[in-house]
Amino acid sequence: MIHSLRLQNFKPFEDQIINFKPLTLLSGLNGMGKSSVLQSLLLLRQSYQQRLLQRKYLALNGNLVNIGTAKDALFEGAKKEEIIFELIVEHQDIQTWTWQFKYNKQSDVLSSDIAPITDNIHGFSLFTDYFHYLQAERFGPRNVFEISDDLVRQHFQIGTRGEYAAHFLYVFGKFDINTVGIKQKDSHSINRVFERPGKSEINKLIHPQENSRLLNSQVKAWMGEISPGTNIHVDPIAGVDLMRLEYSFDMGKDVGISSRYRNTNVGFGITYTLPIIVAVLASPPGTLILVENPEAHLHPRGQAKMGELLALAASCGIQVVLETHSDHVLNGIRLAVHGGKIKPEDVQLNYFQRREKQGQAFTKVISPHIDRNGRIDRWPDGFFDEWEKSLYVLLEPAGE
Known part of the structure; x- marks a missing residue:
């Protein structure tokens, strides 16, 4: 520190x-x-x-x-x-x-x-x-986002402008937030230095209304504090090294069957905030x-x-x-x-x-x-x- x-x-x-x-x-x-x-x-x-x-x-x-x-x-x-x-x-x-x-x-x-x-x-x-650095001028809504297997998979980076946040969520979305971003060789030393015996401090980041500890679920829960009912969908585009980021919204009786909206048709705040939430939830002590x-x-x-x-x-x-x-x-x-x-x-x-x-x-x-x-x-x-x-x-x- x-x-x-x-x-x-x-x-x-x-x-x-x-x-x-x-x-x-x-x-x-x-x-x-x-x-x-x-x-x-x-x-x-x-x-x-x-x-x-x-x-x-x-x-x-x-x-x-x-x-x-x-x-x-x-x-x-x-x-x-x-x-x-x-x-x-x-x-x-x-x-x-x-x-x-x-x-x-x-x-x-x-x-x-x-x-x-x-x-x-x-x-x-x-x-x-x-380490993560998110600059003031982050990526706003756009139809496609970049992929970087080296930076995302090997170095757990989301980009200084959040340009790899969608790819990061696609790769690690089904991981427990306690394990995302920890290299196997480092996990013992990180736990030994930064966690209290018998209790992982990272558990305090678990959203109180979401029982699942998966990164996808936690990102959705915390994004709900910004825009309630927001669902995030990330998919690779076949044939090119690009990701598609879309949103849907749970509203009333339509929960679970709402249509997807293009990223460019949704407010700036959601896309601007996504990299911060992902970085925080995916970071080990x-x-x-x-x-x-x-x-x-x-x-x-x-x-x-x-x-x-x-x-x-x-x-x-x-x-x-x-x-x-x-x-x-x-x-x-x-x-x-x-x-x-x-x-x-x-x-x-x-x-x-x-x-x-x-x-x-x-x-x-x-x-x-x-x-x-x-x-x-x-x-x-x-x-x-x-x-x-x-x-x-x-x-x-x-x-x-």
Whole structure:
């Protein structure tokens, strides 16, 4: 698990420590640096996948994130031309990993004289198959979706845009959610490290109204919180490496005999949400999940339920980091704390604010705390307070 990340001279951060818990929420106005935090982690992962990090190099461009050149990555007011990432993680024991990258203005690959011993990082979730990143711009409704036997069957990936979610559900839909995504050689160590004796924590993700533990059944049950009665149908298209994703709806007396609807004839919210639900339910303890804007295209109730689902995942040994602008997602998390579904000390709230010092703008992180009742101890200006500000104006007499 990631405990903290220190960023020095990276994008809007001069020198900032960001703390993480099992569930970490990143919030703030646009352009404050929330995405930069995720990008720093993605830069490390994509550099590892390109076999560059192991040789003390950082790839600024790749399949996960594209920064540009070192000039685009360096903090504008940097006093030293270097970019430093420091990760404190729990991996077998508490470890600190530091990379100190040298600045080269036009280069898109940076080198580091200081880097951790690479043998120590191979099994950490950020660098393994026990990782999902779902970006803000996910695949919406479309007639066909891609297939990737390598990424889905061998690496348990659903794609950064959710492009393989339908294929994943087709391959693993009839698996118990306790066994999806666990490689046989890893199952013993994962159970030993992340599960309590005699009880699998992942059982807390079982929907209370669905007895079946199969991934298909659980996805349907949780999707029902977004759109009640939704059935998901995934089928391969003969002769081509593509999947068809369709929906049907149980309504009244027509339960079980309703017609299928094309994906493109159903609202954006269902398709946008599907990859998140699949990723959460299919992830074993020890997985790291990064999600941008989980609230996209969802109505308020669905956003609150999404917050609850992500909180439940975090209570099961899955580390969840989400970037959100939704007070409903936050309230879903608060309700989960209030209901005892996740401990308050397992939730980290990080609010990003723009500050200025000696004429130089930089980003500062403020971390309100949540208590056992789901109450938050302080509300800095701009921290999910827009409704309160609007209500204050509405309570005043209307102008002429």
